[in-house]
Amino acid sequence: MLENFFKLKKNGTNVRTELMAGVTTFITMVYILALNPSILSASGMDKGSILTATAVASAIACFAMALLSNKPFALSAGLGLNAYFAYTVCGQMGFSWQVALTAVLVEGIIFLILSVTNVREAIFNAIPASLKTAVGVGIGFFITFIGLQNAGIIVDGNTLVSLFSLKAAISSGTIHTQGVAVLLALLGTLLIAFMFIKGIKGYMLWGILITWGLGIILQLLGFYVPNAAAGYYSLIPSDLFSMPSSMAPTMFKFDFGFITSHLGDFIVVLFAFLFVDIFDTIGTVIGCAEKSSMLDKEGKLPEIKGILLSDAIGTTVGACLGTSTVTTFVESSSGISEGGRTGLTSVTTGVLFLLALFFSPLFLTIPSFATAPALIFVGFLMMQQVANINWQDLTKAIPTFVTITMMGFAYSISDGIAFGFITYTILHLFTGKKDELSPLMYILSVVFVLKYFLV
Template structure:
């Protein structure tokens, strides 16, 4: 099989080794979803093991579609935030069954396919101005770094809203169980060491630096556990760093959740609101991720458009639809794909590698579930550094361009949402340009988007 012909490796100035390394890196930074998604959806009453299988298979299907339809190094999986909305808002909050929530995800996926066929999502992507596109990339970089700092517990909640980790401050947020240096403390230290190690590898241009950073940090953690410095504490979420094969190798059945849709007991208007909420967040999370990661990889053309975007958006839509059938929440393009791009990934061979690893994870789940968040956190922080570079391309001299870009950038980490950052950026961009008499810069699509965002804040 000629991989160069299929993925146009030479044309994209890359090679098989680079692409595979990038694909492994993307997978390593995303692998946490295999542990987190089942935990969240099982809170809604879904079978834990079945959700694990659905998560891995849905990620494989969506990412494979990205490789084949668009030849881009972007990976897909059930999205964070959307899974929490599914479990905690729709099921536990509104009182609907998880079968109804799955039906809403299925309908959303089918609508997505139609929007992709008729180029609606593509039109939205192309309508966003250049400076705002760059701002999205920077905002996502800060958002990713913030997630990394949180995952490592370097940043915790405190009297100042957020504060640097301390055992005393961390324990104030807990109940009766208290953290010690041998669980929470040592993992924070290991994460900081991991950032320094990854930074050194990046500075020395070591091939696969982000992946090596993850593996070295994990390896140091294993050494600490074997030496008794790190002591697992399951009550606080600090588990053994050693893969556990005691249960053997088996793939949990999909039967408890496969195609279990239901419209029972749901009012049509409420159902429409649920579907719209899924749809809205996914559209702008995906567009934001595509803008940010594609911008980082210099994939946008001179007009700020992404070639073959229709295939990328269709992969997202098919992934969501397939995920609903399998029994998981909305599948979306993962912002962690930026880690693979930072490793040099430029084609669908990167995403194909990531997709295959998701499939293999079904057989080797103990290994992937053992990778701790403090080991992947340095990768996310360094990726944030990479993506921050786009800030130099934003025109801050023009206030009608610079202020909306700034608002978009700070909104993403502060509101903990890519889609909210885009919403704030679009509203402020349209408002500033209309009021200052620069209506031509906005265009009809941007005005419609701004109105829709405002209506969303009023009615949802």
């Protein structure tokens, strides 16, 4: 049954590999169930309702991905978009969370229309092959940076970012929290690398679980001391089972009256959601597809419409349930690196999101320093594509460099794509290669420039 539905043999995979990949993807992104309620509750929303809505919307989006595209991508509430929702729209702008939720709903409906009419697919196909490779490499850089931050290896400093100091941790007394976390993350990364070299199946999942297990042992021995105020929690689950919270406080809580009374403000909010989501999704899909060799010879991705529809469905359903924009997660690459190639991977991740509602104390105890090694190593795997860039053709090499560096340093997939597009168009336009530019490249480059002036 699973073979026929997901076409496992055709995709060079099997049930065990797909299940392992789905579990790995879930474990690397389960943090969103803790983080999303924490961020969105700043807008006045109910934390328990947000957690349930996030898990259910994520599961529905993952199931849609499997049904409509049979691809191993997982979806959940996007980081960055949830912060814009809570801190910008509801914080700086002063609008209610009901208004922000309405904007997310309208965004989802617009994306459904754009996906059905092939507009988003056309944007995907309009991206030059060199920039598609750059996006994959850039996401590798970006996800490595996220992993290093999650592990506490890279921290804030006088130079914007700094390396963790073991000496400072000892003198400040944080050696039993951040110090242990950093050392375990480094050990976990080396462990994953070793198992990968040795060809051990499930190397990434085993790396996460072993790192977590070592942390539990160190806590029991007193070397790791939880400090909730500093963000270092107990590694031992306080419980195994809990009942899900009701979604009633946030479900279908829209404010359509705001659209007619403040149309200009609403359009600004809506455009920001639209822009970041469409290019974050496209960038993530390109990066993950490049990593797993899913793109065809023309640089196109079969079943791309189903992937984009799943994203739009997730956002629309998520808004109705009470959570921010649902988008394809870059952590999908961790499951793909484990061999995930079909929708069975995304179904597995979706099922685990639903189970997490009942076993949230267990899932939410997995520390970031245990999942960070997986992200760091996925970054290494994705950055290998840099060898496919033609560094001799400067009109293409320079935009790829801009895309890669801006994605990491601007901490944004969409900004990396924007700067890459603009640079690519300008260089081709002024070096006599305008014939290589499609009309859509001109349009998108202008849109990107206007975005920085208007939002």
